[in-house]
Each structure stands twice: as structure tokens, then as C-alpha cells.
Amino acid sequence: xxxxxxxxxxxxxxxxxxxxxxxxxxxxxxxxxxxxxxxxxxxxxxxxxxxxxxxxxxxxxxxxxxxxxxxxxxxxxxxxxxxxxxxxxxxxxxxxxxxxxxxxxxxxxxxxxxxxxxxxxxxxxxxxxxxxxxxxxxxxxxxxxxxxxxxxxxxxxxxxxxxxxxxxxxxxxxxxxxxxxxxxxxxxxxxxxxxxxxxxxxxxxxxxxxxxxxxxxxxxxxxxxxxxxxxxxxxxxxxxxxxxxxxxxxxxxxxxxxxxxxxxxxxxxxxxxxxxxxxxxxxxxxxxxxxxxxxxxxxxxxxxxxxxxxxxxxx
Numbered sequence: 001x002x003x004x005x006x007x008x009x010x011x012x013x014x015x016x017x018x019x020x021x022x023x024x025x026x027x028x029x030x031x032x033x034x035x036x037x038x039x040x041x042x043x044x045x046x047x048x049x050x051x052x053x054x055x056x057x058x059x060x061x062x063x064x065x066x067x068x069x070x071x072x073x074x075x076x077x078x079x080x081x082x083x084x085x086x087x088x089x090x091x092x093x094x095x096x097x098x099x100x101x102x103x104x105x106x107x108x109x110x111x112x113x114x115x116x117x118x119x120x121x122x123x124x125x126x127x128x129x130x131x132x133x134x135x136x137x138x139x140x141x142x143x144x145x146x147x148x149x150x151x152x153x154x155x156x157x158x159x160x161x162x163x164x165x166x167x168x169x170x171x172x173x174x175x176x177x178x179x180x181x182x183x184x185x186x187x188x189x190x191x192x193x194x195x196x197x198x199x200x201x202x203x204x205x206x207x208x209x210x211x212x213x214x215x216x217x218x219x220x221x222x223x224x225x226x227x228x229x230x231x232x233x234x235x236x237x238x239x240x241x242x243x244x245x246x247x248x249x250x251x252x253x254x255x256x257x258x259x260x261x262x263x264x265x266x267x268x269x270x271x272x273x274x275x276x277x278x279x280x281x282x283x284x285x286x287x288x289x290x291x292x293x294x295x296x297x298x299x300x301x302x303x304x305x306x307x308x309x310x311x312x313x314x315x
Contacts, residue, residue: 003230024055098126180194185217190249233256233269
């Protein structure tokens with residue numbers, strides 16, 4: 001299984017500012033002092049040698065994560081990152097029949113706003129299987145494409161769209177993938193998904209809060225995340241922000257670390273970066289989580305990383 005990130009921000013698209021680029025360039029210039037950069041090959045080698053955080057951006061698109069297993073393609077959420085994924089699909093599969101499996105975490109705008117710009121949805125050769133737990137999913141998608149808000153209505157899209165409403169605890173089989181769902185703790189309700197294949201597992205759990213939950217419910221999440229090779233976790237807040245923003249429906253890297261260690265997760269991926277946090281601040285949150293893990297769980301082998309647009313994880 002291969003996981004690719006197309007959108008990693010929460011709430012609203014937040015492209016990087018010119019000032020952020022300048023800060024990265026200044027840092028690169030500082031690091032380059034005394035290094036021979038006289039040829040193109042040496043300059044390229046130098047850039048490859050320094051930390052990725054100085055040479056790339058985390059990305060500004062809202063949530064969209066793709067999982068591929070051979071010819072099967074699962075997509076988790078339809079934020080603005082879905083537009084670029086659609087372009088990639090048409091570039092590699094244009095002219096052929098396309099079948100997609102779209103898992104909807106919830107229908108807040110940042111998680112569905114990419115669908116009107118999803119080019120495969122306009123092709124009669126595309127079949128989109130929606131999987132969700134919102135009874136009104138079709139009407140919600142129609143709502144954001146009313147003429148007052150968008151010039152093209154949902155019914156003009158030529159793709160075949162199948163709406164599969166899931167139930168709690170349902171086990172779904174798609175090709176050789178087994179998918180389960182769980183209700184998360186978020187205003188308006190959100191849902192997470194666990195995908196398993198050949199003893200490997202992937203969990204997508206964006207938009208959830210764990211503060212002040214009863215121990216029975218926390219235990220339920222730990223069981224759902226248990227042993228996951230990859231856990232994509234909602235972590236836009238610092239720990240202090242999480243305490244201040246009770247009932248906002250989001251979490252922090254600190255809580256994610258606690259849950260991941262308890263569940264014996266192998267890789268924790270911090271996701272849904274806050275739009276007000278630039279890359280430097282998001283990296284600070286990562287470093288805080290790493291220091292927290294090293295102090296409190298020195299024997300844990302948990303790997304903690306940031307979700308970054310365009311990056312892949314092989315499971």
C-alpha cells in the first residue's frame with residue numbers, strides 16, 4: 001500500500017507567503033557558508049543534503065489523502081487537494097475507465113470543497129463510490145454546487161456516482177482491502193477509517209478531540225488504532241491551545257503521541273495543520289512532540305512525522 005498526501009491543512013486553504021520563502025532562503029544561505037557551490041551538480045547535492053523543511057513547503061491545500069493498493073485507489077476526504085489529485089488521475093488514466101473509492105470523513109467545507117474542481121467527476125468513464133455515514137451526503141454535495149455558490153451543478157457531472165452509507169462497526173471489503181469505520185469526536189460528527197491488507201494497517205483519523213472523554217471511549221479509539229503501521233492524526237493545536245479550545249473538535253501532537261504509544265502505533269503522522277501556523281511553527285509542534293516522547297516514553301519506537309503535500313509513505 002502506498003499513501004500519498006494531496007492536502008494537509010485544515011479549515012481553509014493557506015498557501016505560503018513570500019516572507020516564508022525568504023526565511024527559508026536566508027536559512028539555506030546561512031547553511032551554505034563555506035561550502036563549494038561552484039557547479040550545478042554541487043549545488044544540487046548541497047540542497048539534497050540539508051533538511052527537507054528548508055527546501056520544501058508543507059503545503060496549503062485542505063485534506064485529501066490517497067491510498068493505492070495495486071489497481072485499487074482509495075481517497076480520504078475531498079478538500080482542495082483533490083483538484084491536483086484529479087489532474088494526476090486524468091494525466092495517467094485519461095481516456096480509460098476509472099473507478100474510485102471516496103471515503104468521507106465529514107462534510108465541513110474544508111473536507112468537500114475540492115469536489116467541484118475534481119476533473120474525473122466530469123467524465124462518463126469515471127465511477128465514484130462514496131462511502132460515508134452522513135445520511136444526506138448527496139444533498140450536501142448538491143448544496144455547495146448550487147448556482148449561487150458555483151456555476152456547475154452536481155447533476156451536470158457525467159460520472160457515475162454511487163452513495164454507500166455505512167453503519168457503525170461495518171466491515172467493508174474492497175478488492176483485497178478491509179475497511180472499518182469509527183465515529184470521531186467532532187462537531188457535526190466526523191468518522192475515521194482503518195484499512196488493512198496482509199497484516200499491514202493504515203488509519204485515517206482527521207478532525208477529532210479527545211479532551212474530557214470518558215475512559216471507555218478513549219479505550220475504543222486505542223483499540224481502533226491498535227498496531228497501525230500508519231496513523232494520520234488530527235494535530236493542529238499546541239497542548240495549551242487544546243486546553244483553551246475545548247469542544248472545538250481538534251487535538252494536539254501531545255495527545256496523539258500518548259494515544260499512539262498506548263496503541264503501539266508504528267508511525268504517527270501529524271495532520272490538519274492549522275492555517276495560522278506557518279511551516280516553522282508546525283515544525284516547532286513536531287519538535288515538542290518528539291521531545292515529549294523521548295522524555296516520557298524513552299523505550300518507544302514510535303516514529304512521529306509531519307504530513308507534507310506530495311510526500312509518500314509505503315506500508
